[in-house]
Amino acid sequence: MQTLRLNKTTIWGRLPAFLCCAAVLLSALSATARAEAQGTSAGVGDPATTRRVAVEWLNRIHQAAQQQNYEGAFVYQRGTFVQTSRITHYATHGDGEYEQLESLDGKPRKMLRHNDELYTFVPERHLCVVEKRQNKDSFPALLAASADQVLSVYEPKLVGTDRVAGVDSQVIELDPKDAYRFTYKLWADTKTGLLLRAQTLDAGGQVLEQLSFSQIRIGVPADKTPIANGIRNTAGWTIVRPPVEAVDMEAQGWHFASTVPGFHKIRELRRPMAARDPSSPPIPVDQAVFSDGLAAISIFIEPVENNTRKEGTGNSGATHVLVKRSGDYWITLLGEVPQATLQQFASAIEYKAPR
Numbered sequence: 001m002q003t004l005r006l007n008k009t010t011i012w013g014r015l016p017a018f019l020c021c022a023a024v025l026l027s028a029l030s031a032t033a034r035a036e037a038q039g040t041s042a043g044v045g046d047p048a049t050t051r052r053v054a055v056e057w058l059n060r061i062h063q064a065a066q067q068q069n070y071e072g073a074f075v076y077q078r079g080t081f082v083q084t085s086r087i088t089h090y091a092t093h094g095d096g097e098y099e100q101l102e103s104l105d106g107k108p109r110k111m112l113r114h115n116d117e118l119y120t121f122v123p124e125r126h127l128c129v130v131e132k133r134q135n136k137d138s139f140p141a142l143l144a145a146s147a148d149q150v151l152s153v154y155e156p157k158l159v160g161t162d163r164v165a166g167v168d169s170q171v172i173e174l175d176p177k178d179a180y181r182f183t184y185k186l187w188a189d190t191k192t193g194l195l196l197r198a199q200t201l202d203a204g205g206q207v208l209e210q211l212s213f214s215q216i217r218i219g220v221p222a223d224k225t226p227i228a229n230g231i232r233n234t235a236g237w238t239i240v241r242p243p244v245e246a247v248d249m250e251a252q253g254w255h256f257a258s259t260v261p262g263f264h265k266i267r268e269l270r271r272p273m274a275a276r277d278p279s280s281p282p283i284p285v286d287q288a289v290f291s292d293g294l295a296a297i298s299i300f301i302e303p304v305e306n307n308t309r310k311e312g313t314g315n316s317g318a319t320h321v322l323v324k325r326s327g328d329y330w331i332t333l334l335g336e337v338p339q340a341t342l343q344q345f346a347s348a349i350e351y352k353a354p355r
Contacts, residue, residue, distance in 0.1 A: 054156030057172055058147035060193025061186065065141035067091050068192050072165070072216035073104065074139065078209045078317030090222040098224040112230045119231055128237040131244065134267065137296075139211045140195035142186070144266065145293030153177055153262030153292050154184070162187060164196035165213040174294065180260050180341045181295050182208065182318055192218055200318040200336060208318035209336070245270050249286055254301065257348035260341060262292040273302065283307065290335075290345075297335030297345060304328050313339055322346055 069090050076083045084104040091097055096115040103109040112119045116133040137144035154174035162171050169187040176183060183205075187197035197212040247270040249256075256265065267289050272282030285302045309330045314321045322333040322342040331349060333342040 050156055050158060051151060053158060054151065054172060054174075055147040057170060057186075057188055057193065058143060058150060061188050061195045062141065062143045062147075064189070064193040065089075065195065066097060068194050068218055069220050069222050070194060070216060070218045071220050072213050074211055074213045074216075076139075076209075076211050077207075078319075081317075084214070088227070090224050090227075092222050092224055095224070098222075098227045100227050100230070110230075112227050114228070114231055117231070119234070121237070126237055128234050128239050130239060130241050134244075134269070137291075139198060140213075142195055142198055143293055144291045144296065145264070147293075149262075149264075150174070150293035153181065154294070159185070161190070165216045167196055167213075167216060167218070169196050178261065179203075179338065180262075180344070181292060181337055184294050187212075189218060194218055202318075243272060247286055249288055249301070251354065252286065253352050253354045254286075254288075255350045255352070256288060256290075256299070256345075257350070259348040260344050263290040263295075263297065264292070265289070266291050276308070295336045297333060297337060297342070299345065299349070300330075300332040300334070302330050302332075304330055313342075315339065326351060 071088045073084060073086045076085070083106065086100075086102045086104055088100045089097065090099070097113070099111075099113040101111040101113075108123045110121045110123075112121070113133065118131050118133045120129040120131075121127075122129070143150065151174075153176065155177055157173040157175065159171040159173050162169050164187045168190045170190050172186045172188065174184040174186070183201040183203075185197075185199040185201060186195060188195055194216075196216065197210070199207050200209040201207055247268050249268050265288060269287045269289075271285050271287065273285045275281065275283055283302055285300055287301075288299045290297045290299070304325065305328070307330055309323055309325075309332075311324050313323075318336040320335065320337060320339045320342055322339065324331050324346055326349070329351070331346065333346055335342060
């Protein structure tokens with residue numbers, strides 16, 4: 001097995017002395033406030049009360065991302081990689097959600113969405129990719145399952161209160177009940193429940209990844225017109241609609257034994273992947289996605305023929321990858337989980353050619 005390297009991607013004059021003294025004072029006051037807040041939250045009561053309050057917060061986080069109007073900029077950090085994006089989201093009456101996501105670093109990218117219709121614009125290629133949204137849990141819509149499902153494998157803690165981008169927030173920590181997943185720390189707006197910051201931490205408390213608003217306005221008037229016009233006015237752009245279809249991987253002969261608690265299969269898809277030789281037909285790639293409500297694992301299966309992959313493992317931030325060969329197929333596992341979790345998943349994959 002060799003170590004694989006993941007590409008960095010994506011889902012974007014001296015101060016007067018009195019100011020220095022003021023900074024020290026504010027830091028001390030902030031520390032005191034956090035300690036008091038943690039002490040207050042620690043006194044919430046018995047575990048059942050903590051769980052009930054955590055369920056309420058997780059449900060609010062899930063609903064706020066869909067139902068609130070907000071505009072802001074957020075930063076994604078993974079190791080030394082940093083990317084900033086701008087997001088605008090409107091929940092309209094009778095016409096659903098409108099959203100714009102724009103990268104502010106690197107090559108320009110813009111995504112426009114109306115409900116599940118997704119338009120991704122790639123200016124340097126003058127390309128517009130149109131597809132159905134598959135992932136409905138991207139920041140700040142973090143959750144992909146019910147709060148009860150999440151808390152079946154995570155233990156909640158109400159850490160206290162804090163401020164993110166100038167907004168008061170409740171801090172919730174979700175500690176894994178086993179070694180198959182990482183810890184999550186969430187900051188939610190105390191008024192609306194909108195997720196303002198999310199951290200993924202390893203067993204030692206080290207931050208592996210972070211998504212955090214640096215600027216946010218919540219409750220802005222809805223103005224869907226620019227987004228709707230951008231979706232309609234695609235003249236001059238090359239429109240590509242990647243063929244994506246549902247697939248029954250079990251009928252294809254693949255069986256995924258349930259060996260890791262809390263993970264449930266949420267979808268199976270087949271996507272074509274371009275072959276190295278442009279004259280060759282696309283390579284069919286099947287994908288199964290499993291989620292525990294916070295972490296997700298994708299399993300990609302593709303034929304060995306016309307493919308030059310190598311077996312190995314790798315990681316970047318919280319995301320780990322495992323590539324292995326099984327007969328005439330390459331199996332790639334990718335997810336925001338420890339490497340041991342992918343190994344456990346991989347060991348339980350079986351293939352029997354359908355009759």
